[in-house]
Amino acid sequence: MHTDLVAALDIGGTKIAGALVDGDGSLLVRAQRPTPAREGAEAVMGAVDEVLGELMASPQWGRAGFVGIGSAGPVDAAAGTVSPVNVPGWRDFPLVERVHKTAGGLSVALVGDGVAMTAAEHWLGAARGYDNALCLVVSTGVGGGLVLGGTLRPGPSGNAGHIGHISVDLDGDPCPCGARGCVEGIASGPNIARRALENGWRPGPDGDETAAAVAVAARAGNPVAIASYERAAQALAAGIAATATLADLDIAVVGGGVAGAGDVLFVPLRRSLREYATLSYLRRLTVAPAVMGTDAGLVGAAAAAIALR
Numbered sequence: 001m002h003t004d005l006v007a008a009l010d011i012g013g014t015k016i017a018g019a020l021v022d023g024d025g026s027l028l029v030r031a032q033r034p035t036p037a038r039e040g041a042e043a044v045m046g047a048v049d050e051v052l053g054e055l056m057a058s059p060q061w062g063r064a065g066f067v068g069i070g071s072a073g074p075v076d077a078a079a080g081t082v083s084p085v086n087v088p089g090w091r092d093f094p095l096v097e098r099v100h101k102t103a104g105g106l107s108v109a110l111v112g113d114g115v116a117m118t119a120a121e122h123w124l125g126a127a128r129g130y131d132n133a134l135c136l137v138v139s140t141g142v143g144g145g146l147v148l149g150g151t152l153r154p155g156p157s158g159n160a161g162h163i164g165h166i167s168v169d170l171d172g173d174p175c176p177c178g179a180r181g182c183v184e185g186i187a188s189g190p191n192i193a194r195r196a197l198e199n200g201w202r203p204g205p206d207g208d209e210t211a212a213a214v215a216v217a218a219r220a221g222n223p224v225a226i227a228s229y230e231r232a233a234q235a236l237a238a239g240i241a242a243t244a245t246l247a248d249l250d251i252a253v254v255g256g257g258v259a260g261a262g263d264v265l266f267v268p269l270r271r272s273l274r275e276y277a278t279l280s281y282l283r284r285l286t287v288a289p290a291v292m293g294t295d296a297g298l299v300g301a302a303a304a305a306i307a308l309r
């Protein structure tokens with residue numbers, strides 16, 4: 001049978017999603033399970049097997065030629081293993097081998113979720129038509145991926161473009177990764193909320209203390225909320241500028257929940273970027289919001305698998 005579909009898996013700390021994706025990026029069949037993140041390795045793999053089992057039960061399964069996985073990181077694409085920070089039961093878990101077995105011997109490509117999102121934005125989203133792009137996911141963490149010379153560049157381990165752990169504050173706060181002053185420690189959603197609370201912002205009657213609530217306050221003119229987003233934007237701008245200066249980029253695409261703040265983030269981000277990305281060849285660098293939405297992980301897992309074949 002003609003194999004024109006990719007079986008895509010998007011593995012995160014809260015859900016495991018799967019789909020059969022066609023050559024236009026449409027999702028033909030979907031399946032999803034919550035991630036039993038606090039349970040052991042086999043329980044988590046059981047959820048992956050259930051998602052795959054649902055896809056395999058579809059009459060379309062015979063058209064699937066290979067499997068693409070985008071996983072919360074870190075991943076080791078060379079070894080075929082994953083160690084997602086938010087799934088403690090999986091450390092150096094041999095996901096590629098296990099999925100290969102479950103999926104009846106189909107070949108499996110593995111990338112980090114930031115690389116998958118980048119593949120999706122380059123294929124069908126905001127980075128489409130740009131040969132040199134950095135795409136960022138700013139959410140609970142800060143991840144990313146790179147397209148250089150028109151090609152997705154995950155690096156040998158599948159983690160290239162992981163901008164969240166570039167240090168932009170030499171003597172800054174210690175980061176769980178072991179370094180100091182990382183972009184993630186300043187710009188992630190939880191850190192935007194923490195900084196706002198530390199500086200006197202208080203949530204409304206609903207008690208919502210998330211970065212999204214801080215964004216609502218910023219839009220209403222709360223100066224502490226505005227300042228917390230400006231600081232996040234500054235860290236992102238410094239990281240983007242460093243990457244663009246090294247890699248000669250055309251565009252930085254910013255997605256993830258924090259990007260949902262809109263102008264509260266993007267206005268100071270573009271302003272800060274002009275302060276850090278100063279060399280003549282960086283004048284063309286633009287910043288755009290991601291457009292692929294919640295399916296970016298699945299579309300990206302398929303796109304990465306196609307790009308890396």
Ligand SMILES: [Zn+2]
Nearest residue numbers: 165175177182
């Ligand atoms: Zn770090």
